Structures are given as structure tokens and as C-alpha cells.
Amino acid sequence: MSSRRSRTTGLRAIGAGLAALGLLASGCGGGDGGADGKVTIRYSWWGAQDRADLINRTVDLFEKENPGIEVKTDFQEYGDFWTKFNTQAAGGNPPDVFQNSYAFLRKYGQKNLLLDLDTQVKAGNLNLDDFRQGLGRAGEVDGKLLGVPVGANTFTLVYDVEAFEEAGVTPEPGWTWKEFDAAVEKISGSGKDFWGASNNGGVMYLYDLYLRQQGKAFFTEDGLGFTEADLKKWWGGYREKLDDGLLVPAKRAEQVKPKSEVSAGLSAAEFTWDNFLVRYVSETDRELALAPIPTTDGERTGQYLSSLMLSASARTEHPEEVAEFIDFMVNDPEVGKIMGYNRGVLPTNAQFDAYKPEGPDAKIAEYEKSVTDHLEPITPHPAGTDTVEAAFLSIYGSVAQGSVSVDDAVSQFFGEAKTALGS
Numbered sequence: 001m002s003s004r005r006s007r008t009t010g011l012r013a014i015g016a017g018l019a020a021l022g023l024l025a026s027g028c029g030g031g032d033g034g035a036d037g038k039v040t041i042r043y044s045w046w047g048a049q050d051r052a053d054l055i056n057r058t059v060d061l062f063e064k065e066n067p068g069i070e071v072k073t074d075f076q077e078y079g080d081f082w083t084k085f086n087t088q089a090a091g092g093n094p095p096d097v098f099q100n101s102y103a104f105l106r107k108y109g110q111k112n113l114l115l116d117l118d119t120q121v122k123a124g125n126l127n128l129d130d131f132r133q134g135l136g137r138a139g140e141v142d143g144k145l146l147g148v149p150v151g152a153n154t155f156t157l158v159y160d161v162e163a164f165e166e167a168g169v170t171p172e173p174g175w176t177w178k179e180f181d182a183a184v185e186k187i188s189g190s191g192k193d194f195w196g197a198s199n200n201g202g203v204m205y206l207y208d209l210y211l212r213q214q215g216k217a218f219f220t221e222d223g224l225g226f227t228e229a230d231l232k233k234w235w236g237g238y239r240e241k242l243d244d245g246l247l248v249p250a251k252r253a254e255q256v257k258p259k260s261e262v263s264a265g266l267s268a269a270e271f272t273w274d275n276f277l278v279r280y281v282s283e284t285d286r287e288l289a290l291a292p293i294p295t296t297d298g299e300r301t302g303q304y305l306s307s308l309m310l311s312a313s314a315r316t317e318h319p320e321e322v323a324e325f326i327d328f329m330v331n332d333p334e335v336g337k338i339m340g341y342n343r344g345v346l347p348t349n350a351q352f353d354a355y356k357p358e359g360p361d362a363k364i365a366e367y368e369k370s371v372t373d374h375l376e377p378i379t380p381h382p383a384g385t386d387t388v389e390a391a392f393l394s395i396y397g398s399v400a401q402g403s404v405s406v407d408d409a410v411s412q413f414f415g416e417a418k419t420a421l422g423s
Contacts, residue, residue, distance in 0.1 A: 037068070039321050044074045045099035046081035051342055058335045062328050069321050082386075089113055092315065097322045100311040105139060105146045107383040108311075115312035116144040120323030127327055130348040133372070139309050141380075147309030148326050151344025153364075154303050154371060155205055156274040157291040158260075163187050163194070163268035171291030173370070180269075180294040187268045188246045198261040198270040199247040201238030202396030204389045206271045208379065209293050210234070212302030217379040223423035225379075228410050235399055236406045250400040259283050273306075274364050275344045281360040290367040292374070303371060304378040308343045341365070387420035 045055060052075045059071045074095065076084060081099075088094045094113065108114050117139075120126045128136035131149070139147030157180075159171055169175075169183035184196030200206050208218035217225040241247050248261045256264035260272070263283035271293070280288055293301040310329060312322045329335055336351025341361045345368050346352045357365045395413045398404035404412070 038070045039068060039318050040070045040072060041096040041316070041318055041321055041325065042072045042074065043097050043325070044076075044081070044085065044095040046076055046078045047099075047342075048077070051075070054339050054342055057338050058329060058332075061332070061334055061338070062325060065328070066324070069325070071325065094313045094315060096316040096318060097310055097312050097325060099150075100147050100309045102138070102147070102306055102309070102378065103381050103385040103389065105141045105309075105311070106381060107386065109141055109144060109146045110383050113314055114144075114146040115314045115316060115319060115322070116146065117148060117312060117323060117326070118145040120319060121145065123320070123323075125320050125323035125327065127331060130331060130350055132347060132349055132352060133305060133375075135305065135307060135347050138305070138307055138378075139311070147311045148330055149307035149309050149344075149347040150330055151275065151339075151341065152305045152307045152347055152368075153273045153275045153344035154305055154368060154375065155209055155271065155293055156277075156367060157293065158262055158270050158272055158277055158280055158288055159291055160262065160268040161287040161289050167268075171289075171294075173292050173374070174298045175291075175294055176298060177294045177296060184241070184246050184269065194265070195248045195261075195267050196246050196269065197241075197248075198267040199238065199242060199250065199253065199400055200271045201235055201400065202393040203271060204392045206293075207231075207234055207392075209302040210296075212376070212379070213296045213300050219379055219382055219385070221380065221382075223382070223421045224414070224417055228414055231410045231413065232406055235396060235409060238396075239399055239406055242400060250397070262288065273344075274367055275341050277360045277364055278341060290363055292371055301371070301374055302376065303374060304376050306378060307347065382421055384420035384422065388417045391416045391420070 043059065045051070052073075055075070056073060059073055063069065063071060075081070085094060085098065089108075089111075100108075105114070117126055121128055126148070128148070132152070135149045135152055137145070138149050139145055157171060164171060164183055164187075167183045167186040169179060169186070171180075187194070187196035204218060211217055211226055211230070216230075219225055238247070242249070248266045252266055253261050256266060260270055260276075260280055260283070261267035262270045263280040265284065265286065274290055277288065277290060293303055295301055310326045312319065312326070316322050331348050331350055333350050333354035336346045336348075336355045339346070340355055341357065341364050345365060346355055391413055395404070395409050395416070399406055399409045
């Protein structure tokens, strides 16, 4: 287990000296020093109660080993988290440390809301040396270290093993979209109240992979990396499959939320992040497995590693304590044992080796190992990615419901995307 030093008078003096030189972030800060001499920091994240239970156990462990630091915790569901965070940030009182993702780094970095953690790496308060597959620098944007991964995952196809066996299709490396479509058609034609696949036409990350297989990408440095004609083909293809009865209808999908269509027994296949398998398996008795993304050429999937991260507020009054907290959360083996793959495959060798995956976690570990040699660098995400992603999902939702034509939906999306990206 990693041992973290407790607060000392010497460190206090160093911190005071840096503050006097103007080297620490200004502002009111999210934490405070208590009357008992403890430093208090605030830690927020999104997720369900099961994630909160695990994280609170890791916080208890940190506080036990660092008696001079108290951590106040807070969590919400995804949408509520960002609503609260934006309100707090606007009021100058964001949490000291919070869960983040790659899609938001440039957005909040350009607003000067995120602490550049490189200063703490250089000071020895945050160790990046033990990260797997170069993940330690995954949160580096525009020359600043704005986030540190707490887990890594990649996109996958979660599929119903029995349904695909009956269709005579084996999802395996190098399989193609034609083979996937053939399986979907066979399964949907079985006469049951069961469809070959979920309707994932509005999933930005899936479309990004499809574009990457063709040498394009959802985003470029200048904005969108595809044309209106490209998107009409993508959304039009999904609309045709809906009309042909091959995908779960929008109304049926709404009826089973918050379950996925796969775990609810409506669909045989769904594209999503691999760590979602843990939740899906807990919601169904059917055997589910993971498969790589179908390809256009039998080789390139376009897949990459993404991750949830921990970021720090640029306004925190306790950058050293926050850095040591992040260091503990990504390097301590006991934290790895507690969290498992709740937020993705563990990021550092110490945690990865300490945790012995079983059940769905073992399937996730095996899957990520199988696709490691085929992973590519992640495409840079510009500020405004979250707005574009939301528009892509919601506008396609109107297509799926039949309330908007594909052509009108594509025009609407490009208009909103260009506004969000400032292009």
C-alpha cells in the first residue's frame, strides 16, 4: 500500500511562500481549514449509489492514512452533476476535486476552471510513473495536465450470446458491418418480441469509430470532421432499419428505462462502453458477452482508450492536499481492490495487479487485453463537445420517433454544432 506523508509545518511554510509569490491559484477556493487544524477538501462525482458506496470506502481509507485531511463527498446522477457543478463554478465555489471526462477537459480548461496538475507532479505530490499504456498523460490538453485517469475503457458491442449463436454469427476480431447486419436481420426475423439490436444511431462515439475506420473522425482541430452527406447516410441507414423492424422502436426503449434494451430483454446487441457490462449483467439472467466493433475492411475498428478522470479546481486553496488525494486514488492498491472496474479497467499497474477480477469484470479485462494491439490514439475533443454530443443524441431521437425527417435533422444538427463549436 502506498504511504502518504501527513501535513507538516514545513509544507505549510512552503505553501505560504508560494502563495506570497502568486504561484497558487487565486480565489475563494472550495475547501477550508478547520478549527482542529485539519484541511478540508470537497470531492464530487456522478454515478449511482453503488459507485458512491465504493468511493466512500476509498475516502475512509484515505482519511485513515492522512489524518490531517478531511474529505467531504457529494454525488449526483450525470445530468444533475453537471448542472450543480456549473452553478458552483459560476458562483466561484466549485469542488476542490471532481470526476471528469476527456470530453470536458478543453471546455473547462479554456474557462480556467481546472488546475494544471503538472506543478504538483513536479513537486512530488502526484506520481504518474506507474500508469498502464501511457494513460498518465491522457488528460493533457494544450500543454496542461487537466485530469488524471481513474479507469480506462473502450467501446464494445454487448451482445446476447444465445441469440447470436442461434443466428449462426460469431462476433470476433475482424468481423464486418455486413456480418453484424446479417445477424441483426436473422434475430429480428425470429417472430419474437425481440429485436436484433438497440437503436444506437444517435451515439456520437459509435459514429466517431465508424468515421475513423474510413480515415475521418467526428472532430478535427477545425470542428466537425464529416459532411452533411456523411451524416445523412448514417442516420438514413438507421431509419431504414427501424422501418424494417430490425431495431428496438423508440417507444419500447423508453418503457424499459433506466435499463438498457439488452438487459431488459428487448435487444440482442448494443454498442456502449465496455465497463457498462457490470451493470447490464446485474439487470438480466441472460448470458452477455463483449465483442469488438465491426469493421469496414476486416481490420480497423477505430477503437481507442478513454477514461474517467479526476480534475482539480483552479480555485482550490489546497492544491497539495488535492494532488495527494488524487495520487492516492490512482496509485493505492487497496483502492483498486475496492473500486474494481466500476469506472473502467484500473489505470495503474499497482491497482491492476492488486485486483483479481471475477464475473463481468473478468470479461472486461479479457476484452481489453484482446483489443490492446488494435487501439489508436484518441481524437482531440474541442470545447463544446458536450453540447454537440447532446444535440447528436436528441436530434437523432426525433428521427427515431419519426417526428423529423433525416434531411431536416441533419441540417438542424450542423447548425447547432457549428454554434457550439464557434465555427
